Amino acid sequence: MTAGPRFKTSEGEPRAFVIVTSSRSGSNLLVGYLRQVRQAACFGEIFRDTFPGRPGWDKLVERLDLPRDVADLHARDVTAFWELVLEQGLRRRRWVGAKAFHYHRRGDRIWDRFGQDDHRVIHLWRDATFDQYVSRLLALSSGEWKGPDGAPASSDDGTVEPEPLTFDAADYLAYRSALHADREAARARYGPAAGYVEVEYQQLRDHAFVGELLERLFGERIDVNETLRPQRARPKIEYLANPEAARPFTEDSMTRGFTTP
Numbered sequence: 001m002t003a004g005p006r007f008k009t010s011e012g013e014p015r016a017f018v019i020v021t022s023s024r025s026g027s028n029l030l031v032g033y034l035r036q037v038r039q040a041a042c043f044g045e046i047f048r049d050t051f052p053g054r055p056g057w058d059k060l061v062e063r064l065d066l067p068r069d070v071a072d073l074h075a076r077d078v079t080a081f082w083e084l085v086l087e088q089g090l091r092r093r094r095w096v097g098a099k100a101f102h103y104h105r106r107g108d109r110i111w112d113r114f115g116q117d118d119h120r121v122i123h124l125w126r127d128a129t130f131d132q133y134v135s136r137l138l139a140l141s142s143g144e145w146k147g148p149d150g151a152p153a154s155s156d157d158g159t160v161e162p163e164p165l166t167f168d169a170a171d172y173l174a175y176r177s178a179l180h181a182d183r184e185a186a187r188a189r190y191g192p193a194a195g196y197v198e199v200e201y202q203q204l205r206d207h208a209f210v211g212e213l214l215e216r217l218f219g220e221r222i223d224v225n226e227t228l229r230p231q232r233a234r235p236k237i238e239y240l241a242n243p244e245a246a247r248p249f250t251e252d253s254m255t256r257g258f259t260t261p
Helices: 027-034 055-064 070-076 078-089 110-114 129-142 169-190 201-205 207-218 243-249
Strands: 016-021 040-042 095-101 119-125 196-200
Touching (some): 027 095, 055 078, 070 078, 095 110, 129 169, 129 243, 169 243, 196 201, 196 207, 201 207
Parallel strands (some): 040 095, 119 196
16 A cells, blocks of 8 residues: 655655554653654644544644634544645644554544555554553543653652552453554554554653664654653552452563463
């Protein structure tokens, strides 16, 4: 599947990129790094069906000088919306990208569009599925989806202590299964493409790795600044009201394997 030179450099390299990921995998941190590349613009979850009306919508429309009725296009044809974002964004920057969670627009042709050869796919995933699950519960409970800039990594960032969470094994197992299926589907769909790259959550804390990644993707070597700190630094099991129910699953790993219930 080819897209021709439309969104490519003169050397034939992709100018569009997308972060394919799931929530609580470090995507806000990765976006922060990508925004430190001078010639790149990286937007957030612009493919989610509820994005129009959210805080970033008006900023995106104004920044790219999009038509005021573009929300209709977003609802009707998100692929055409993405093409418009690229057209406008690439007039200002050399590279333009955004992030898409696996569950955004499932079955939509936008996922095929990401696989065309004028796109790079950055597949971000988290090996520790138990930690990812509890992190998601904490965010849902508190409404806080990213920590404040500059907060110390060794604390809970000064936020109010969360109420203990109840661990539901059946819910966790369904979540774990969906994460694994989404990761394998992304690998199968985009892995063979030349522009595909995988990043695991823990690698985002290795600034040397991130610097080399950005140089490989964009040809620009920068000393990255960490813009976000972990919100909840304690072991995830300590946030549970019933830790005994969760203990068998704390070492679950995408790469080393899952506990059989």
